[in-house]
Amino acid sequence: MSVRTRPTTVFRPRSLDALHHARLRSLHNQESEMVEWDELIVSGPDVEDRHTLSQLARMSGNAYALPGQKNWYEVDAAWNVSFPFGWEDESDGFRGHVFFSSDNSTIVLAIKGTTLNGPTSKKDKFNDNLSEATLS
Numbered sequence: 001m002s003v004r005t006r007p008t009t010v011f012r013p014r015s016l017d018a019l020h021h022a023r024l025r026s027l028h029n030q031e032s033e034m035v036e037w038d039e040l041i042v043s044g045p046d047v048e049d050r051h052t053l054s055q056l057a058r059m060s061g062n063a064y065a066l067p068g069q070k071n072w073y074e075v076d077a078a079w080n081v082s083f084p085f086g087w088e089d090e091s092d093g094f095r096g097h098v099f100f101s102s103d104n105s106t107i108v109l110a111i112k113g114t115t116l117n118g119p120t121s122k123k124d125k126f127n128d129n130l131s132e133a134t135l136s
Contacts, residue, residue, distance in 0.1 A: 002078040002101055003052040003108075008044030011037045055079075056108065063096040063110040078102050086112075094127045095120070 013019040014036040022033035046052050058073035065071045079099050086095025096111040114124040
């Protein structure tokens with residue numbers, strides 16, 4: 001069994017250049033600028049399906065562990081073995097796993113969040129701020 005999907009509405013900027021220009025104008029001049037957005041319908045997780053939520057929760061938890069560790073949660077066989085990233089440098093902080101469905105039609109990116117006390121704590125806040133600035 002895999003995760004169930006349903007149509008989900010997302011909004012994307014019509015022009016990335018316009019989005020970046022507006023963002024920089026806001027950061028440097030504290031001025032707003034209109035950005036045109038397009039509404040798109042894409043496949044997203046069915047967040048009302050308990051099994052789907054369970055699989056996504058396990059993947060999220062696994063962002064903090066490597067396979068074989070006691071805090072690793074097994075996911076359905078429908079998911080290929082994850083591709084870990086960021087585990088090379090113990091203090092780097094930005095790490096997680098990429099999970100692929102067996103047919104490679106679905107990819108889930110699970111990224112570790114902030115750890116308060118641990119080897120990655122120092123860089124976690126920096127990574128959080130960096131990801132917020134990127135997503136803004």
